[in-house]
Amino acid sequence: MIESLIAYFAALSVFGKTAVVLNVSLFIVAGFLFKNVVPSGSEERNKRRARLLRLMNTVLLSIYLFDWIWNYVINTNGYSEFLKQVSQTGLVFLLGYLFTQFSHSWTIRKYGKQRTVDGKETKTRTYQSEMGHIIILLITIAVSILLIINIWQVTSWLQATGVIGGILVILFGTKEAWAHDAVSGLIMLHQGQIAPGVVCRIKSMDILAVIRRMSLTETTFHDVLQKHNIIVANSKLRAVPIEVLNKTDDVHWNDYVEFNIGYDTPSAQVEAFIEAVWIRACELEKQLSDERTPRLVLANPGDHAIQWRMNYRVESVYRIKQARFAINRAAFDLQTEHGLSLATPLTHQSIN
Template identity: 25%
Template sequence: MQEFINLFSHLNPAAYTIITLNILLLIFAQRILTHGFKLAPKTHQYTLWLMLFRGINFLIIFAFGYYYWYQPALEKGPALKILAILGITYAAYLLINFGNYFILKRYGKEREVEGKIRLTETYQTRAVSIFSSVFISIVALIAIIHILGFDSLLETGGVIGFIGVFLALTQSTWAPDIFSGLIILNSDMLGEGDVIEFNDGKTVYGLVYKTKLFHTEILNLIDNHRVMVRNARLRDFTIHNLTKFASARGLREKLIFKIGYDAPTEQVKKMFHEAFGKAIERGLNIEEQHGLEIGIQDTGDHAVEWVVFYHTKNIRKLIRTRQHMMAEFYAMSQQYGISLSTPYTLQIQDTSSNTKEAGAKERA
């Protein structure tokens, strides 16, 4: 405690003011940038300015600390060692974030996510970011080891070896997700902004929001909430990327209706086409130029199974479009007097002849 008091005894009022002011700026940097500079949170510009703002504050505090504490000190006490370790840790954090930002700026891909254009990660950005982060972390770790007094190569190697053994023992919890994330990014099968379908006990329609180091964030389009899926588990699913079309027509959606045999074929087709026209008039997200495809998929015991195909390119509103199309077909079926419920067929067997034969035998 006395050592900390002695450290602050070297400061004059001007140094107290400057260091205190910069500490306050470090603490309230986010609020200053949000309310003072009107920067939108969680954007790349906001992140860059936040790191720059805090970096300058840190350098000022470090410079004053070096001038007033380190130069007059005859030997390194524990308080100065703690300050040096904190300084190196913070500097490494800033360097990693600055590096990741410029790597994303250089190798990232622009994509539209939730109506906004933003830079998204690729295989190159993820791989280079991991390499640079590991390199900076190792340099910072070696510097911290030397500050703690482990000067010999054997002592330094022992500390690094202990950390290496710890990572090796825990690699089953983090390594599969890192490598799976790299494989997902490298395959380009799905990316941020894509709408995908997979089965995790139930069918999930989701928008890929962010592919992170260990997990992927997905916005569930049905329940309207975020889902976090481990990268390794995501690779185990059969994923349908609905955003990547097989042709320029868009996604080919299918609706199935079971209609009784008593409904005339021409009337059924006319009903579907008229409902499709009403949907276009209402401005639903369907491709008018490709028309409606109508066919019979199966002829069952109770009903004819009709199948209707239409195309859409607004995959973000896929579920809503499907619901509106079903509503249009149902409303038109009521106007045409065609039931969309599966009819229940009863087969009545004529037993009158058997009854007559039995009566004749009794009389005989």
């Protein structure tokens, strides 16, 4: 059996031998390739791309394995010309896939922008990198089609009423499913205000998250509190108001918390309370610095209580909610110690 397999491999053409060696090599180094050479920025995405490449390698190697069993073990017909054409077609798809992955990585490195995402420096996509990728992708598709036509000797495919025309009709008929998202993604990348590393608030979707990744069709957010990913189609993002909470180069964020305190509490007592709250909150949350004192203002003298606003700075924009939670907890714990109440005072009572 081993001798038969060696004899089959020796009888293969130079192309066949190259294809077998290439597929075995890519199957072995797929994980390393997508993790270190052309990484996507997501560990899960790298694993998914490696699995897809290995699946393609397995399918192509299975063609040669079937050819060997059928034509060398069961029969003695030699290798099949039909299976040779199938393997060549598969190799075109494999090389096209690899070329688009490498070229996309190159366009991001060449035209991408260095940004900080979740505290890590990374190259992110830009309008120029995505347009470059689209051009390379179209060229790759065109070359692949011409190679497949040459392999199968089916020049009729080039006719307007042939397969190429059918593909164009399918693309036109399905444009509603992909064109809006792709165009919206290019527009947002070109504007530059919404980009990886930016913290956004979308009230209509109940999202407060940092943008982790943008592609032509969708945007991936990372929730600042629950730390899960949220994926939204680009066309939907273009249709809703988006609050940009920070610039891509700024890591801090200015925020405030409001307290309703009764009129019978003097301002000096409120200031002492806020100072104690700030010191306690800095102990609870590391992204609050006691070197930066908060600013207290009287925001609104309401009918039932005075609304005091505590303005402060969070050193990391990714800890906005955690900082607010720490301040609220500190205020609740210290209100009795400082002789005041955060409950809205009653200004009326029922008389029986």
